[in-house]
Amino acid sequence: MWTFMKSKYSSWLSLLFVVLISIFGYLNKMNFEIFCAVCAILFLIIQRVLFGRVNEEEVEQRKYCRVAGFFLLIPSLGMIATGVYILFFTHMNAPLGVAYAIIVFSTVLLLCLVFQMVVLWKNKSVGGKFWRLTTVATMAVPLSLIIVTIMNIAGTDEAAMLSGMTTTVFGGGAFLIALNMILVSSYGYGGTIESIRSIRRVIKSRKLVFVRVTILKDIFLVLGKAVISIISLSFFMFANTLYSAGMGLARFIAVKMHKQEKEEQIVHYRLVGIIISIASVCYVLYSIRLFWSGTTGTYSMYIALVIALYFVCVRAKR
Numbered sequence: 001m002w003t004f005m006k007s008k009y010s011s012w013l014s015l016l017f018v019v020l021i022s023i024f025g026y027l028n029k030m031n032f033e034i035f036c037a038v039c040a041i042l043f044l045i046i047q048r049v050l051f052g053r054v055n056e057e058e059v060e061q062r063k064y065c066r067v068a069g070f071f072l073l074i075p076s077l078g079m080i081a082t083g084v085y086i087l088f089f090t091h092m093n094a095p096l097g098v099a100y101a102i103i104v105f106s107t108v109l110l111l112c113l114v115f116q117m118v119v120l121w122k123n124k125s126v127g128g129k130f131w132r133l134t135t136v137a138t139m140a141v142p143l144s145l146i147i148v149t150i151m152n153i154a155g156t157d158e159a160a161m162l163s164g165m166t167t168t169v170f171g172g173g174a175f176l177i178a179l180n181m182i183l184v185s186s187y188g189y190g191g192t193i194e195s196i197r198s199i200r201r202v203i204k205s206r207k208l209v210f211v212r213v214t215i216l217k218d219i220f221l222v223l224g225k226a227v228i229s230i231i232s233l234s235f236f237m238f239a240n241t242l243y244s245a246g247m248g249l250a251r252f253i254a255v256k257m258h259k260q261e262k263e264e265q266i267v268h269y270r271l272v273g274i275i276i277s278i279a280s281v282c283y284v285l286y287s288i289r290l291f292w293s294g295t296t297g298t299y300s301m302y303i304a305l306v307i308a309l310y311f312v313c314v315r316a317k318r
Contacts, residue, residue, distance in 0.1 A: 011051065014112040015044055017105045021145065024105075028098050031089075032148065032163075035082040036141050040109070042075035043138035043174075050131040061127035062185070068130055069181030072137060076178050079140055079171025086148075087164035102149050110142035130181055137177040140170035215255065218248040239283060246279030 018040045025033030046068050053064050113135050120128055148163040222244050229237035250272045257268040 014109055017109045021105050024098055036145055039075040039078040040141040046071050047134045053127045065130040066185040069178055072178035076174035080168050083164045083168030099149050099153050106142040106145040113139050133177050137174035140174040144170045215252055243279045243283045246275050250275045
């Protein structure tokens with residue numbers, strides 16, 4: 001009982017320091033600190049709801065755990081949006097004294113969360129596991145505040161970019177935790193690996209359906225690449241767009257001929273081969289030209305990040 005009381009007091013202490021951060025942010029017109037405080041309050045509310053169910057029956061715990069994963073997406077996406085905000089908008093630097101106060105408050109908040117993890121570490125109930133995951137996700141807020149504030153004090157030229165990327169990464173980690181909670185709660189609370197295996201079995205049993213879904217995804221990717229090529233005036237991205245469009249068209253034909261007669265399938269196989277060959281030859285010819293011209297495109301930082309992110313996603317898909 002005393003263990004739960006200590007964790008309860010630590011939870012209220014965490015909320016107190018979040019309120020202090022929000023007050024300092026509001027008085028000094030610091031949007032980043034205000035956004036982080038709002039996300040932290042949402043995290044703590046979810047954490048508090050799960051904490052109140054730790055000693056209940058497992059059936060009741062599962063009801064709240066399933067919903068908690070979906071609600072956890074909100075502050076996680078909020079942290080990601082906050083990181084993007086720093087990248088594109090000017091961040092108001094805090095006065096030195098306020099900045100140090102923010103670091104102290106954030107550090108105490110982080111220590112409170114770590115203390116709560118230690119106190120309930122041995123609780124193996126479903127509610128306890130999900131509560132710990134929520135607590136880890138909540139740590140994204142104080143970690144972001146500490147790192148971003150330190151970089152702003154240092155005053156480096158790349159502080160804004162590094163601050164935005166740091167906050168986005170921590171928010172992305174919290175987002176993955178929320179997805180993990182949804183995944184585990186949807187497949188019998190057996191664990192992340194078992195849930196992933198269950199999804200793979202579903203995908204294999206309905207492979208054709210998922211292939212059709214990926215074709216729709218390819219259409220949006222092709223449109224996105226076309227927009228990027230127009231904005232950046234990049235002939236390379238335009239050539240890549242044509243190549244992706246050819247591959248998407250080939251996949252679409254291959255899916256459509258799945259229920260055709262053998263003779264029709266042979267004809268369409270030949271067509272698919274021709275489309276892939278033409279798209280590949282065009283791409284190779286363009287790539288060879290780069291050896292002699294030696295010209296490279298120049299992009300702004302944000303366009304370059306979008307292009308890099310796209311290719312990372314393509315690589316992960318493969």
